[in-house]
Amino acid sequence: MNPAPEVLEAVASPRRRAILRLVWKHELSAGAIHQAMPDVTFGAVSLQLQTLLEAGLLEARTESRFRYYRAKPEALGPVGQMLEEMWGDALWDLKLAAELEDSRRGPRPRRKSKAKVSKAKGG
Amino acid sequence: MNPAPEVLEAVASPRRRAILRLVWKHELSAGAIHQAMPDVTFGAVSLQLQTLLEAGLLEARTESRFRYYRAKPEALGPVGQMLEEMWGDALWDLKLAAELEDSRRGPRPRRKSKAKVSKAKGG
DNA sequence: CAGATAGTTTAGTTATTACTAAACTATCTC
């Protein structure tokens, strides 16, 4: 299978390259990806994720409320190699993992349960 | 020297890929390149040539009234390989050469010499 | 120099793209 033009168009965007870089070696949730680029809205990130998905450059997996994405380097062919060169060594990967561990936007369910309101549904 | 992001942006355009393809194995004049893509104006082609030049993907050479361009595959790194795969084998190259030979926009100097006006420049 | 060819550059138009804000779907917990 040959690489398609859409692949070239997908990697032309710095934003999409940043996303690819984030999920290159391990999957991340959409929220975690957004955390790493706070200069744009969550919606903007989601749109780029869809674009990358359609280009076949990402895989997605849903788990509970989360949706995890990861890159498919094999779909990038020789371009994947080029991106890796651009990104330098594995430095970024370690630094990133630490930052994400710290700023993790966990599920955070309410723990402040106190009053038991229960279902007050009217008939 | 690592490949730069501008390279990725340059090859993202179908028009620029078409130009690269034309001058991949041998140089062509700007006019000959335009002949191969008559759906756009000469000016449009020239602009894309400048873009490719600035990205370092082309070399240019001037000879008399002509300006010849050719690709620098080494500047494309692994992406060059990918483009070649996209373009298939060397078929296109042969077909193209024939077409260009036929539709060549040669210098076509006037041969209808008759009156000898000579230089009438005033001092 | 005039007239033709070869090519570049500029100004303005149109289509596309990345984005935001907000509405929407879905899941989880109580």
Add this chain to the structure above:
DNA sequence: GAGATAGTTTAGTAATAACTAAACTATCTG
């Protein structure tokens, strides 16, 4: 079901990129 989190989708906006027409530079011929 209510209320919270997680994510997607839509409608509209702003910046960009590709293009056209035309003005411009340059070279060659006579």
